[in-house]
Structures are given as C-alpha cells and as structure tokens.
Amino acid sequence: MSHTTLLTIAVAGVAALLLLILKAKVQPFVALMVISIGVALAAGVPAADLVKTIEDGMGSTLGHIATIIALGAMIGRIIELSGGAHAFAHSLIEKFGSRRTPLALTVAGFVLGIPVFFEVGLIILMPIAYGVARASRKPLLVYALPMGAAMLTVHAFLPPHPGAVAVAQAIGASQGLVLLMGIPVTAVVVLFGYLVSRRLTRRAYPMDPAVYAEVYGEPETAGGTAQAPAQTGTGPSDGGHATAVLTKPTPSDTDARPPSFPMVLALIVTPILLILLATVGQNTLADGSTLRAVLTVLGAPMVALLIDVALCGWFLGARRGWNRAHIAEVMGSALPPVAMVILVAGAGGVFGKVLVASGIGDAIADVLERTGLPVLLLAFLTSLALRAAQGSATVALITTAGILTPLLHRADLSTGQLSLVALAMGAGALALSHINDAGYWMFTKLAGLDVATGLRTWTVLTTVMGCAGFALTAALWPLV
Template sequence: MLGEIWPIISVCLGIIVLLILIIKFKINAFISLIITSIATGVFLGMDLNKIIGTVEKGMGHTLGSVAIIFGLGAMLGKLIADGGGANRIADTLIDKFGEKYIKWAMIVASFIIGIALFFEVGLVLLIPLAFTISKRLGISHMKIGIPMAIALSVTHGFLPPHPGPVVIANELNANLGQVLMYGIIIAVPVVVIVGGFFIKFLPKIAPTAFEKEIDMSNIVADKSMNKEMPKFSISVFTALLPVILMLFATIVQMITGHQEEATNHFESVVYFIGNAPVAMLISLVFAMYTMGIARNRNMNEIMDSAAEAIIPIGMMILILGAGGAFKEILIDGGVGKTIEHMFTGTVMSPIILAWLVSALLRIAQGSATVAAISTTGIVLPLLQASDTNLALVTLAIGAGSIIFSHVNDTGFWIFKEYFGLTVKETFLTWSLLETAISVFGLVFILILNLIV
C-alpha cells in the first residue's frame, strides 16, 4: 500500500524540504529548487546517475521555451515605459475611467490582450503599465497588478488559442468553436467575481503584501516625463503589436484549418511572424523606433533601456529554469502515472472527475498545460459511454489545471519576484486567487451544463 502512494508522499516531502530551505533558512529560491529537485528524485527512487540529467533536461526545456520571450518582452516593456508610452496609456486610462474604476480598466485590457498572449508574455508586457498607473496614483502596485494577472490567468486556462484548451479539445474531439464560446461565457463572470470583488478580501488576509513598497525603477522610468509623450494610439499599437501578429496568425490557422503546419508560402510567412519569439522581436524593433528614435532618443539611450530591462529578470529566469527541473523530476519519477491509476475506472461524473484529476496533477507537478493534457487520457474512457458535453469537459480540465499555484509552478515564482513578495505572501495572494478562479470556473461549468 505504501509503495503505491509513495510517489505522492515523495512530492509532499519534496515540497516540505523546499519550504524549509526558503522560509526557515532563507536560501535563494533558485538554489533551493535545485536542492529540492535532487532530493525529490532520491525520494522517488530514481537512478542517481539519471537525476542530474533530468534536472538539466527540465531546466533546459523550460528556459528554451520562455527565455527568449521573456528577454524580448522585458525589453519591449522597458522601451514603452522609458519612451513615455506607458505613461500616455496610464494618463488616458485614468482620464477615461477615473481612479475609482481603474481596476476595471486593467481587467478589460488584460482580458483582451490575454486571449492572444500566453500568461508569461502578457504579464511581461503589462507589468510596466500596471506599475506606472500605481505609481502615478500613489496606490499599492498589488491593487492594480492583481486584477491584471487574474484576467491573464483566466484566459490562459479557459480560452483558445492557448495551448491547454486547444490540445484538450483536439484530444477529446470537442468543437473548438464551442470551447471558445462557452469559455467566454464562463471566463467573463469568473474574472468579474475574482478580479473585481474577491480580491477586496486580500488586504485583510495578507496586509503586509499591500503595505510594502518595492523599487520600480527597473520597470517604471521617469525619463520621458519632461518630454512630449507619444500619442495614445501609437503607444497602444506598440504594446499590442505582438498580440496583433500572433492573433492574425491564429485567425489564419482557424480559417484554413491548417493548425499543424503551413501548406503554402502565404501561410508559412504568416505563421512565421506570428510565432511568439518572432512576433516579440518584430515588436521590439518597432518599439525601438516609436518609443526611441521617434522620441529623439539616440541609440545608446535605447540600448541602455534594453540592457536595464534584463537586470531584474536575470535571477527570475534562473528560478524559472529550476522550477522546470523540479517539474521534470516529478514527471520522470512517475507521479503523474500514480495519480492516473488512482482514478482509472471511477464512476464519477466526467466533468467533476476531469476537474479533480487535472487539479491533482497541477498541484503535484506544477505545469497547467501538462496537467491538462495528461488528464485527457483518464477521462476519455468515461466519455465514450457518456453524453456529457465535450466542450464543457475541456473547460473543466482547464479549470482544474490552474488551481493552487505553488512552489513547483513557474507562475508562482514569476508573480512572487515581480511583485516583491515573500513566499508566505505569495501563498496568501496568488495561490489563493488561482484556487478561487479554478473553483468558480467549475461552478459556472456545472451551471452551464444544466442549461446546454
């Protein structure tokens, strides 16, 4: 019996080790994650000669997928901030919505942008804007940044063209149009409830997170305060250019039905410029002109901004890589398979089962996408003898995959580092909010299941 559940116990032991290293001994998160990854591999009984290889593979895979995007995105955001674009957008939003409703402005903007951008990219792009607004209004960066992050997280978990919903729909043979339609119906109230109302309780739950002041100099700059700021339209277009490029490629894919690969030269070009790293690079070059040269800034100033943007994310990138190493240890150590066996053959409702298994996989190994994709193989046998709406099952898996972001999730460390929080404060804010999104998402899915 103990042998059957030992992988789960090993995960718990690994997480305990990580928390002790970070909270008790104050060891840097990167070092702590590497130590924990190796220790967890030992707990899981992995071949000692393969543990380091797994750590290297996990770190390399994670950094290979996010480092380029993160670096280019950070530079783009810094150029927009230093060139006055962020201040122009902030001024316009404040003027149109007023200080009282600025939170809703961030929610709407983040939701729209988040439909086309991965969570990490959207966060990198919008952080300078959120922090600029909080600085100009003299309010906590958390009150502006959290609604933004919530909207991005909801779109990542519920809406195509994000990888989770698209791959799940394909595996379950669900209609992608229905997934998008039902996803919007569910995502909108979830964002409103969690981002608009639920967060009002956070200052009472984690008061220190809202009271602290962080150094925003590397993210928000005042270099352009005494210069004429760019127009609102060009500022927004510069910020949204990667969204436009990626969204255009996605629309072409959906229209042609050629989502796997291009079938002609036009599609090849569109898919190329719509690829996230390429879209970010094109947008960065464009920003060098609109937020640099057009603002009478010389190339040395522009490159200084680009270089300064990398400084605050250097350690973050290492932490993300270490988080990927921990995740890879859990996957290669057989944790996912153990959870799969626990629920094989159950007679539970497919929607609830899909959410529960996805949630457990998410908690165990950290990646929302891995949790979502892994869950499809478990629920497929049940769906063959059920008339459950496949689009809703797809969304249930997506909802489960974003529950309780914690120390083995790269999003946890991204949020912690950007917002200058302690591990405890991140648990009391981000982890709690992700859980609320997941639970409210399931509630609305079950309600919609009674209607459709």
Template sequence: MRGVIAAAEPAAHSALGPGVTLAVAAGAVAVLLLLIVFLKLQPMIALLAVSIATALVLGIPLDEVMGTLNDGLGGTLAEVALIVGFGAMLGRMLEISGGASVLAEALVRRFGERRAPLALGIAALLFGFPIFLDAGVVIFLPIVFTVARRLGGSVLRYALPVVGAFAVMHAFVPPHPGPVSAAGLIGANTGLLLLIGLVVGIPTWFVSGYAFGIWNGNRVFLPIPEDSTASGQDTAPDKPRPSMGAVLGLLLLPLVLIFLRTGLNTLISEDVVDSGSQAVQAAILIGQSPVALAVAVLVASVVLGLKRGMSGKEIENELTSSLSTIAAVILITGAGGMFGAVLAEAGVGNALAEGLNSAGIPLIVAAFLIAVVMRVAQGSATVALTTSAGFIAPAVSAASGLSSVDLCLIVIAIASGATVLSHVNDSGFWLVGRLLGMDVPTTLKTWTVMETLIGVVGFLISWILSIFL
C-alpha cells in the same frame, strides 16, 4: 455525466508504490518550503538540492538524474526566456518614453480612479486572447506599477486583476495551447470552446481575479518592487510623449501577429491554405510569440526611441538594462521546471490518479480531479491540461449522450483543475512572485490562492452548466 476512467499507466521509475511515492513528493515540497521560507536558502540552490534528493529517493537512476534536471530546466527556459526577455524590453521602452503613463492616464480618465483595477483587468482580458500569461504579465507590469504609483495603495489591487485575467484566458480560451490540445484529445469543437470559455471565464475572472484582487489588496500591502523600472516618470521629459494611438498600436502589434499565425494554422488544418507556401510559413514564423515580441521591440525602438531623439546607443543601453532586472526571474523559473520534471519523471501524477480509477464519480468531476492531480504533481498548467485530457479521453469516448456543449464543458473542467494550487514546482509561481517582488509566503497567500479560486469557480460554473444544458 458519468463514465469509467481509464487505468493510469505505471510510474516511469518509482517502484515504491503509489502511497510511498506520494509521501515522498509531499515531503519534498515541505522540505523545499522549509529551506526557502524559514532557512532563507537561495531558491535556485534549494530547488536544485531538493530536485536531486527527490530524484534519488524516487528511484531515478543516477545516470539519468542530470538529464531529467536539464530537460526540466531547458524545457521551461525554452518557453519563457525569450518571451520574458523581449517582453521586458517592450515594457522598458513603454516606460522610458512615457507610453505607460499615457495609457495609465487614459484608463484612469476613462474609468475613474476607483475603477482603475477594473480597467486594467479588462485590458488584460482583451490582450490575453493570443498573448501567453508570462509575456502579458511582463508587458503590463510597467503600466500596473505606473497606475499604482499614481493612485497609491497596495500594488496587488492593480496587479492581481491583470495576472488573473491572463491566467483565465491562458487556461480557458483558444488559441492557447492547453485548451486547444485538450479539445483535440476530447473531440470538442474549438469554436464552441472559445464561446463557452468566455462564458465561464469572464465571471470566473470577476470573482477570482478582480474581486479577490481588491479584497486581497486591501488586506496585504505590497509596495512597488525597488528594482522595478516603473518610476512613473519619462526619462526624457523634454521630448514629446507618444500618442495613445502609438502606444495601443505597439501593444496590439504582437497580438495581431500571433492572431495571424493562429488563423493560418486553422486554415491549414481545414485545407483552405497551402501549408507549403513560403509566404504562409513566413507569416507563421513571425507569429510565434518570441518573434512577434521581438518585432514589437524593434518597432518600439523606432517609434518610442529614434523618433523621439534617442540615439541608437541610448536605446541599446535601455534594452540591455531591462534584462538585468529579470535575469534572476528567468533562472529561478527554470529551476522550478527542474523540480516539476523530477516529479513527472518519477510518475507522481500517475500515482495520484490511480486513486480515482474506481471512484464512480461523474465524468466532469473526474476530469477536474485528475487535472488537479496532474497540476499539483508536475506544475505546468498546459502540461496538466494535455495529460489530463489524454487520461480522461477513453472514458469520454465510451460515454453516451454527450453533446458538443458537454465536451466543451469537460475541457473547461480540466482547465479549471489544471489551474488550482500553483506552488513551488510551477514556473508561473516564481515568475509572478519575483516580478512583483513577493517572498514565497506572500506568493502563496496571493497568487496561489487566486489560482485556486480561478480553478474552483471555473469548475463550479462548468459543472452547473453541464447539469442544465
């Protein structure tokens, strides 16, 4: 596949030229790492200071700096705050009721102790169809911590296959917003993309999430975070533990609601269902991720709380306490969004992409490289997917002889590029790192390396398939 890449739009504010703009961005990342890793400055303070300095150096007007920071903070928090909060509540109810232990014991019994990481990863792949990475990780971590406490060893052996599974599904497979948006811009069929996404995603996860997780877990010992609620014990051992069916039902409830929303949106787009119907709109509202998780928390409060003899006050205290452990995670994640917004507003992504315009490389390779550029520049995998697809779309339209499979493989290549090199401007970097109790160097050696492996392996598989199919 070959094609001409459309010219990049000029940077929004930076008038320093592409080379200087890139140098400033690279320097900002280096300073941020220096402040956090070596000088041990609190990450929120470091992110704010470096974001402001970078905005000023790159030419964002003084009266627009705070607006850019607020947009980055607010946009990130709008995506993660409710999802992470309700996910933490659901995870807490599963933990204190013994539900996490019930599921962990069932997985270990079914797969055996040696295959527990594989079992957790497969479960995460299944739940990763409709549930976003951040919500899925928060829900699954109590189960991961319980298995790790029971079987011993580094928590990375159990956590990386899980977070890797959610990362793969989030990037490669509809109905997640990134691949769906990219498919629309490229003109790929979403049904076929779902199939090809699984064909590429499953072996990618096995190599990059499961195998790397086992290898990394054997090399880097990471204990269960001290502030984790996963004690491995039911807080009320005198009360009956929930059944396996009840636990699975609670985990599946938000999944079903989100799937229902996705299905209704698809039927509306095909004019099969009337979008004006109040019942349809109500179902779509309930299927929004924060609302679906809130419904699951309410049901869990009844099934795992009231029916087991807990009072309303006890349930309220447990749900509130679950938020104290993730408040810092949410705020640091939002601060990471500020830094990403500054880089995006200053046109760092466009400056990097200009260098690819006349390279004369295969279209699928160009799609991957542009997505890498966008990912490194602004952080969000979903934004990188969407912007890269829009950037490469004119070249795809101009290219001849592209089959429907080729279009899907280009989307997967973009998704792969949008996954690599998660670093300090990515909210997922802070979310996963803080939830697992990792410092920045450990997060770079584990999460960042795993994300890069997912992107590289996924791209290589899609490139090879594009040659032979």
C-alpha cells in the same frame, strides 16, 4: 518500486520544497533544484542518468520559454521608460470620465498587465491612483483594489507571463488558444472583480497614517503634492523580479510629449494579434498554403514578440529621440530582473522531468484517476493548494504542471482542452494571495492597509476572482 513508495517520496518532496521556501527562506530556484535531485535519487533514478535528466528538463523548458519571457520583459520596459504606461492610463481616465475613474484604472491594469510584470505594473500605476484619490478625496482603495487585482489576474492567466508560458509548454497547450480563450475569460474575471471591489470598498477601512499623509497631503486635510512612498516587497516572490520603488520615467527616458494612446495600445496588441492570426490560420487554411506558412512563422510567440520589440524600439525610442545606445541599454535593463524568473521556470521543468523519469508521475496519475474528479477541477485545486501553501503564483503553476502532466497525457485531451486546463491552473494561482505572497505585501503596504484589512479585501477579492475564472473555464469545457 511500488506506487505507495513513489507517492510517499512525492509527498515528502513537495513538503520539503515548501519547508525550504517558507521556513528556510531558500530561493525558489535553489529549492526546486535541491528537491528535484533528492526526489530523483530517492525514487531510484540511476546516478549515471541524473545529470542528463536535469539537463533535459532544464533544456526542454528554457528552450521554449526563455526567449519569450526575455522579449516580453523588453517590451514592458520600453513602454514603462518611454512614459507610455503613464500616458495610456491618463488617456483612459480622460476617456472614461471622473465618475468611472476606478473602471478606467481597472482597464489600464488589464491592458498594461499583458506586457508588464505585476510588480512593475503596480509601481507604474499606483502613483496615478494616489493622484486621483487625492484630487477626488475618495478612499485610495476604491481605485487601487480593482486595478491591482486586474494586473494580478493577467499575470496568472496569460502569456507572456512566466507561469502561463511554462504551463502551456509543459502540458502541450497551444499558446495561441490560451490567448484566444484566455483574453475574454480574463476580461470577464477582471470586470467581475471590479464589481466585487465596489462592494468591498463601500465601507471605510483603516489606513496607515504615513501613507494617508502621502496620498492626501496631510492627515485630515486636502491638497499637497505628496508622492507615493518607497516599498520593498518581502516574502517569497515569483523569482525576485520586483524592485518596489515607486518611480516615474526620468527626463532622459522620455521627451516632453509622451506616446499617444493609440500607439501604446497598438504596440501592446500587435504580438497578441499575430499569435491569434497564426492560430486561426492553422485551423482554417489548407495545409501547405503559403499564407498559412507565413502566418505560422509570424505568429510563433518568440517571432511575434521579437517583431514587437523592434516596433517598440522604433516608435517609442528612435522616433522620440533615443539613440541606439540608449535603446540597447533600456532593452538590456529588462533582463537582470527576469533572469531569476527564467531560472525558476527551468527548475520547474527539471522537477517535472524527474517526476516522469522516476515513475512518480504515473503513480500520481493513477491516484488522481481513481479520485474520479475531472482533470479541470484537479488542475484548479492543485494550483490553488500550492498557491495557498507557498505564495508564489509562478511556482504554483510550474509545480502543478509537473505533477499533472502524466495524467493529462494519459487523458488524451485535445489542444483546446489542454488550453482550458492551463487557464484553470491560472485561476488557482490567482486565488488566495495572502501573507506568504510578496504581491500581497507589496499591494497592502502601498495601499496603506494592515494585515487584517488586506485579508478582508485583497485576499477575498483574488479568491473570488480565481473561483470565477475556474467557473468560466468549466463553462467553456463542453464547447471544446
């Protein structure tokens, strides 16, 4: 089959995928599976090999990422229900002082965004932003905008979030190097976003009267004990793991004394440190070294997260009065919301396998090579285009990885370069969060913004931060 025919099938497949998700409102997992089968048959994959191709794509992807996503969700759930997230955020506010409260909430969003999904983190921290805005009588957006953008940045860039994990696995990047380079890159992007948000929030924006009343007590009056409103996200999501109802830990979940700031911080960074130590050990210690072998095992992402789950269960659960049944219940409650995320990631792996098996991947690689554009720029632009077209950051990342993997393998890049490519894809997936993104609706409704204001603030900020993230990866490229 000619390259022109294969490329036509690929373009038609991506267009059909977007139509199914955007117009027909088909769940992304189902849409990806349907399109994968259709593309495979149209491209000439033998019917007898179709099932095996699907199973290989699903198995190779989920065999690596399913455990990581599930364990990461468990850690986030324990920190959430133990009251650790609220305690951590309030401690930062106290440490930074009232004048730097927006920065404190931005840092809280960045740190808590590592183990906690974006939507859940927004649910946890938005009531704190409400309370601070009510006490200071300042616009809610001053606190909420950089905080929300920080969490979305982590969601797009770093493991154990599903898109980042799936990309690293698909293109052969090292998750340790993605973290080693991605954490400082993400931190700089978040700080840059905080500075940009300060300029964006200098002017006053219209606010939904109902949300204003909830935040400030009553319209035009201070005081009151307003609680944040319930909000259900709409539109295509990253797998349906958001249930946007603002809640705080119940008395049965946490005792009167919340976890300490050092305890929560230590539990968040433990798996990151283990993974980074393994990466450093593999690059500095002699092959066959006992210490290198130990670090390699402890720093394997699933092992590091499993260790952290046990530590969270003990320090945030058992030591604070949770019995074994309750700890098991809390861990189990983290799994249903991420089940669809895992399946979407697996379906993305199927799509990527189909592109390779059908020869479409090589045809795309030929065309992209002839453009003369650097692979880093291609990764950013492809992810950006898919993010803008269909809304989901996770779907954009997974689809981009499937499209570009043959080109990346042909380019014979180093592990460090592949890790930067993964971060460039994350930068594209961060940008252009707008009306087809569930996260956009969730943030704007909770912040009381209308559509136009959301586009002028949230969409502009995420786009500027995404471009800054790409610029940083490009600056690091000559160094690896």
